Amino acid sequence: MDYANNILETIGDTPLVKLNKITGEVNALVLAKVETFNPGNSVKDRMAVKMVNDAEASGALKPGGTIIEGTSGNTGMGLALVAIARGYKLVCVISDKQSKEKMDILRAVGAEVIVCPTNVAPDDPRSYYSVSKRLAEETPNSWYVNQYDNLSNSQAHYEQTGPEIWKQTDGKITHFVVGVGTGGTISGVGKYLKEKNPNIKIWGVDAYGSVFKKYHETGVFDENEIYTYITEGIGEDMLPKNVDFSIIDGFTKVTDKDGAVYTRKLAREEGIFVGYSAGSAIKGLLQLKEHFKPDDVVVVLFHDSGSRYIGKVFNDDWMRDRGFLVSDVKMAGDLIKSAENELITAKTEELVSHAIERMKIYNISQIPVTDSSGFVGSLDESALFKAFIDDKDIANKPIKEIMQAPFPIVKKNTSIDELSKLINRENKAVLTNLGDGRYRIITKHDIISAI
Known part of the structure; x- marks a missing residue:
């Protein structure tokens, strides 16, 4: 009979796909x-087992002990498999930018999950480190x-993945x-491959908001490079000991948007359902x-499964909210999110306070003004602010006294x-005629969001 003694024996020998x-x-x-294809659905299964094996051998991890790790989710899953197979407890400390799916999966396999804020320095007491x-x-x-900093991480890839x-x-x-x-994967695999053939080029993919690329090129750790980004699994705001920059030939940076878009492309064009960092890698x-060159053989590694990003990259609403959905926006009509929503207006004889209240309720910054003949004026928040500076009682006056020119149609x-060209300092929006007496407003924000 051909079977594995436990789930850990199924790790490795993942396929190479054209x-x-x-x-x-x-x-x-x-x-x-x-x-x-690893049982924990990520490359991190490999190093999780190696790190535990080495800790057991050194006596750092004792029977019945508790494994504690700060993780973006995938290492935690690998550690959970080892903990289950060998009888350890596991506590995973994770940052709040990681997907809910990752947190739920860790809890499903018995880990205690503690969530920490992302937007803090590594040495901040609140950071997951x-x-x-x-x-x-x-x-x-x-x-x-x-x-x-545990070098068993890169050693696992030197011994297995490479x-x-x-x-x-x-x-x-x-x-x-x-x-x-x-840095474990690139350093371990890179070391092995360069020992076999020093001419093999090792390229790292970095995120905007991370320090790796500039540090590799200049030797400067630039704190100004550090800012919060959305991409999961790649980039850092510190220099892990597992990153061996001497092995890496170069870095290229990929935006959050491109990483997300290409993750979806991999699923739709190649049938390969993988995670956020895979989109960044491709x-x-x-x-x-x-x-x-034509005779080259380029290998790209896909870290984890798309199942961990269902609520993010593979969710249209999440993508749309961040401006990540690629759409062919050419005309005014393409910017109208919903022709069914009612156009919010105000009338010339209404009090300014009524317009302000309406703008608050609908969370809008501009509002067309009408009378019996149609559109005759407009209001925007900057004009209201200026009017308030000049007259503190402006809220109790009719709109017609402070309204600006009507929005172009x-x-x-x-x-x-x-x-x-129609939107400028004096004119903050335009009205789009949809026909049948229906109009919708387009603002500068709508155009910027479509870029």
């Missing part, structure tokens, strides 16, 4: 190392994993492209296309370029 449509512009053979360290100090018979890729490509690999977070590879097929 990419066809999404890499059509790349003049080389592109192969994806799809790590979602600091909280995990403190819990390890306070918890009896516990072991703090510290995947960022040799697999070399064997699967029959030693013909010329480039390895991967997102960089803890977009990074496309940005590097001038480095590849355009047709649905008016181009975005023409539309943009």
